[in-house]
Amino acid sequence: MNASDHAEKTTDVQQEKPAPAGAVTGREQRPSNTGSTKADSASRMSLQEAIAYLETQIARVEEMQQKHIARLERIIEVSRILNSNLNLQALLEDIISIATELTNTEASSILLVDKKTGELHFEAATGVKKHEVATEVVPPHSVAGWVVRENTPLVIDDVSQDPRWSRKIDDATGFTTRSILGVPLRVKDRVIGVLEVLNKINDEPFTEDDVQTLCVLADQAAVAIENARLFQQSDLISEVVHELRTPLTSIRGYSQLLLSDIKPELKRQFAETINREAIRLGQLVNDFLELARLESGRAHIAQDPVDLRQVIEEAVSIIRPQAAERDITVNVDLPEDIPTVIGDAARLKQVLLNLASNAVKYNKDGGRVDVSLTVDKDRVTIAVKDTGRGIAPEDLPHVFEKFYRVVDSEQEAVGTGLGLSIAKQIVESHGGEIWVKSEVGVGSTFAFTLPVAQKTKPGQR
Numbered sequence: 091m092n093a094s095d096h097a098e099k100t101t102d103v104q105q106e107k108p109a110p111a112g113a114v115t116g117r118e119q120r121p122s123n124t125g126s127t128k129a130d131s132a133s134r135m136s137l138q139e140a141i142a143y144l145e146t147q148i149a150r151v152e153e154m155q156q157k158h159i160a161r162l163e164r165i166i167e168v169s170r171i172l173n174s175n176l177n178l179q180a181l182l183e184d185i186i187s188i189a190t191e192l193t194n195t196e197a198s199s200i201l202l203v204d205k206k207t208g209e210l211h212f213e214a215a216t217g218v219k220k221h222e223v224a225t226e227v228v229p230p231h232s233v234a235g236w237v238v239r240e241n242t243p244l245v246i247d248d249v250s251q252d253p254r255w256s257r258k259i260d261d262a263t264g265f266t267t268r269s270i271l272g273v274p275l276r277v278k279d280r281v282i283g284v285l286e287v288l289n290k291i292n293d294e295p296f297t298e299d300d301v302q303t304l305c306v307l308a309d310q311a312a313v314a315i316e317n318a319r320l321f322q323q324s325d326l327i328s329e330v331v332h333e334l335r336t337p338l339t340s341i342r343g344y345s346q347l348l349l350s351d352i353k354p355e356l357k358r359q360f361a362e363t364i365n366r367e368a369i370r371l372g373q374l375v376n377d378f379l380e381l382a383r384l385e386s387g388r389a390h391i392a393q394d395p396v397d398l399r400q401v402i403e404e405a406v407s408i409i410r411p412q413a414a415e416r417d418i419t420v421n422v423d424l425p426e427d428i429p430t431v432i433g434d435a436a437r438l439k440q441v442l443l444n445l446a447s448n449a450v451k452y453n454k455d456g457g458r459v460d461v462s463l464t465v466d467k468d469r470v471t472i473a474v475k476d477t478g479r480g481i482a483p484e485d486l487p488h489v490f491e492k493f494y495r496v497v498d499s500e501q502e503a504v505g506t507g508l509g510l511s512i513a514k515q516i517v518e519s520h521g522g523e524i525w526v527k528s529e530v531g532v533g534s535t536f537a538f539t540l541p542v543a544q545k546t547k548p549g550q551r
Contacts, residue, residue, distance in 0.1 A: 154299075164192060165306055172314035176321045182214035185285065185311045190216060192307060193300045195287040197265060201234045202275075202283035202315070210234055210283070218263050232256060233272055234284040241281050243273040243305060245296045271296045273304045275312040282312055322385070330378050333493055333507070337367040337374070377508035381492065384515035391519050392434035395543065398463060398470065399428050401435055405442035406461055413450045413459060420446075423462040429470060429542040433520045438540075441513045442472070445536045448509070449476035452534070465542075469522075473537035481528040489526055490514045513538075 168188050175181045186198035197216035204211060210228040228234050233254045237244050247269050249255040260267055268289050275283040285308045290296060344360040344367075352360075383389035406422055413420050442461075449459045457477040464471045481489065488494045493507035517524045517538045528534035 164188075165303070165310070168192075168307065169310050172310055173317070175314070176318050178315070178318040178322055179214070181314055181318050185307070185314075186214050186216055189285060189287050189304065189307060192303050193271065193287045193296075194291050194294075195271075196289040196291065198285070198287045200275075200283060200285055200311075201228055203238065203281065210238060212259070213283070215263070217265070226259065226262070233270060234286065237272040237274050237284045238281050241274050241276070243271070243301050245301065246270045247295050268293065269296065271300060271304060273301070273308045275308050275315065277312050277316045282316065285311060330374075333374060334371065337371040340364075340367045341371070374508070377512060381508055381512050381515065384512065384519065389519075390434075391437065391516075393432055394435065395430045396433050396435045396438060397428075398431060398438075398472070398540075399424055401439045402442060402461060402463065402472070405439050405446055408443060409446045409450055409459075412447065413453075416450070416453070417456045418450055418453050418459060419457075420450075420459045421461070423460065425463065425465060427465075428463060429465060431470065431520070431540045432543045433540065434516075437516045438520070441516050441538065442474070444509045444513050445474040448536070449474050449478070449534075452476065453478040457533075467542075469539045469541050471537055471539050473535055475533065475535040477533040480530040480532055481526070481534055482530055486526065486528060490524070 171184060171188075172181065175184060182200050186200055189198040190196070199215035199218075200213050201210050202213045203209070210230075210232075212226060212228070230236075230239060231254060233244060233246065233249075233252070236254055246252045246255065249267050249270055255267070255270070259265075265288075270286055270288050272284050272286040274281045275285055285304060287300075287304060290300075341364050344364045348357055348360050348364075380389070402422065402424065406420060410420055446459065446461065453459065453476045459477075460473075460475040462473050462475075464473075485494075490510050490513075492511045494510075495507040514524050517540070521541045522539045524536070524538035526534060526536050
């Protein structure tokens, strides 16, 4: 063994021996802190995440509180708006508009209970004219019927899974209901109807805040609706009492004269006056009841296909003898192809009779009455034109008001003053509009529109 071999062996042995305790080796020995560093980092990350989470939650709570405060402020403002509106239909439109705003929904509707029949009817709905749904009686087993019966709010997140929901109104209006929140309209302990909101924006679920907000609105709305109803009723009653006073006073006065010692020829004259006033009184009462039913929505409006040619010809045939007595010419101008409208033929005939008889009544001897129908895409326009003395500009804005009567050539107001108001209600219940154009000394034209029945497309129910 040479020296180099011994040195290599010695070196090998030394490397295999462990270093004595406390000895200094060629590498400095330090304790490992890798695990501790990772734990500290994780702890710091966890704390930062917790703080961020709390900040997010606080911001969310603050945002919800701000929204809640904004809703409450809006409800206070809404209370002032509702209590200042005594026009029932305008009030209902305000309520459904506010309901969708406060609950962030696509649509809203109001259903009211008929006091006499107990039936539930739609009175207002977003984007829908009243005549499209007002004739539908909502059954007790429906969503709204359940809310009325149970007198409690109802939330349905998926209407397709609830047997109380029906597609009937959706099919009639073209709207698609996905979710619904309904709350009762209560006055004291009595349920007068239901306020509904449909489809949260972005299909979010209804929240407890939505339920509470709609309940608060419903409580205010119910009181406002009841006040508007009472005002409308008392206002109409006061007008009727005023109008009844005139013929009653006349009947009473002439009947007293009949009981006195008067000439026989005067007795007949007074008897004829009493008979005339009694007829007018009966007509006034009938017209008042008809208008009250129409305004309240209780009048039945049929929804049948209507042959307008037949309606117009029948109405004209009734007034022709009256026109002939005064040598008034009646002309009818109708196109060959008249589209069908959906509605109540008898009531539409009532409108035509009112306009045509007025055209004769207020015409001049030897004058002319023209009845025409024109078609324009989705609607028809029916016009009755006369060559009478016309209506003064100051009277035009009032001709469709209840009990408003234009004085005749003898400076007397004739008729009940309800005919044109009734005509307006009937036309509007069919989804149409009515108006008048007139020039003093030339004549007047009363016209109204009616929507054409929609043709069913292939594949459509």
